[in-house]
Amino acid sequence: LIFLLCVPLLFVFLHSHFIKPLGKLNYAHNQIKLGNQHYRITEPANTIEMQETFDSFNTMADNIVNLKIENLEKELAKQRIELRNIQLQIRPHFLLNTFNLICILVKKKRTEEVLDLVMYLSDYFRYLFRSKNDMELFSKELQLIKQYLRVAAIRYPRRFEVIYDIEPETEFVPVPPMLIHTFVENIIRHALKEDELTHITITSQYEYENKMVVFRIIDDGKGMTEEEIEKIKKLYFSANYTGQKHVGLHNTYMRVKHFYGEQANIEVISKRGVGTCFTIYIPYNLEDDYEIIDS
Numbered sequence: 001l002i003f004l005l006c007v008p009l010l011f012v013f014l015h016s017h018f019i020k021p022l023g024k025l026n027y028a029h030n031q032i033k034l035g036n037q038h039y040r041i042t043e044p045a046n047t048i049e050m051q052e053t054f055d056s057f058n059t060m061a062d063n064i065v066n067l068k069i070e071n072l073e074k075e076l077a078k079q080r081i082e083l084r085n086i087q088l089q090i091r092p093h094f095l096l097n098t099f100n101l102i103c104i105l106v107k108k109k110r111t112e113e114v115l116d117l118v119m120y121l122s123d124y125f126r127y128l129f130r131s132k133n134d135m136e137l138f139s140k141e142l143q144l145i146k147q148y149l150r151v152a153a154i155r156y157p158r159r160f161e162v163i164y165d166i167e168p169e170t171e172f173v174p175v176p177p178m179l180i181h182t183f184v185e186n187i188i189r190h191a192l193k194e195d196e197l198t199h200i201t202i203t204s205q206y207e208y209e210n211k212m213v214v215f216r217i218i219d220d221g222k223g224m225t226e227e228e229i230e231k232i233k234k235l236y237f238s239a240n241y242t243g244q245k246h247v248g249l250h251n252t253y254m255r256v257k258h259f260y261g262e263q264a265n266i267e268v269i270s271k272r273g274v275g276t277c278f279t280i281y282i283p284y285n286l287e288d289d290y291e292i293i294d295s
Helices: 002-033 048-089 092-107 111-129 138-155 168-172 181-191 226-236 247-260 286-294
Strands: 160-166 198-207 212-219 265-271 275-283
Touching (some): 002 048, 048 247, 092 111, 111 138, 138 160, 138 181, 138 198, 160 168, 181 247, 181 275, 226 247, 226 265, 247 275
Parallel strands (some): 160 198
Antiparallel strands (some): 198 212, 212 275, 265 275
């Protein structure tokens, strides 16, 4: 008799402490499925365990919303970077100067140099637009850099010499297009001395202990003052820069961070009248490539 009398009480207890809260939880999950991402369980539970379950659901829902917003922001940032990169590379004055140089060389009947210029322009645009991938092998960019410097030597004869110190394994590392090219081009545009030979050195090496690919672009040209270096670090190597000058440096920094994460970095050291060195650190595990080849 006592047992029968306890059955209704047990049912009320189970309904209040378990069945009803589980119904609320199930309803909340259905709301999320239907697209109501802002639905949260606001009613308090009757037990500590169920309250923890409600709080866990609310936290999960918040994380879903934040993750979607974060992914959307990353995608928008990526699109802005790609757009600015394309706008940066196709510069009207660059094309105008190149075509003017071609006309001058044609008039002087310097056929081989004209062919070098035309081939460089062809490969330049093919490199930018032939692939929809975000990355290209460094070997392809290195080839374009060598072409660019041959063309630059036509415009600035006997003004610079180039040394390449490239570890072969780094040529297979994928990099964002024009990553190194931008720094080389800045040397030609800003660092060449007027009456003295400028030496340019491009190096790449792989640090096995740190699993880091390191690119260095070095010149003994005009160099920069401490104020100019600090400006580069604070403005162009910053996610918040919105200016119109030196977009190439800022764009390169943002792409390195976007594709390789916070471990990636760009450093600059320079001294006026001595030269400049830009160093790019990219986390990359070459051993993974070897495992793929071996398999």
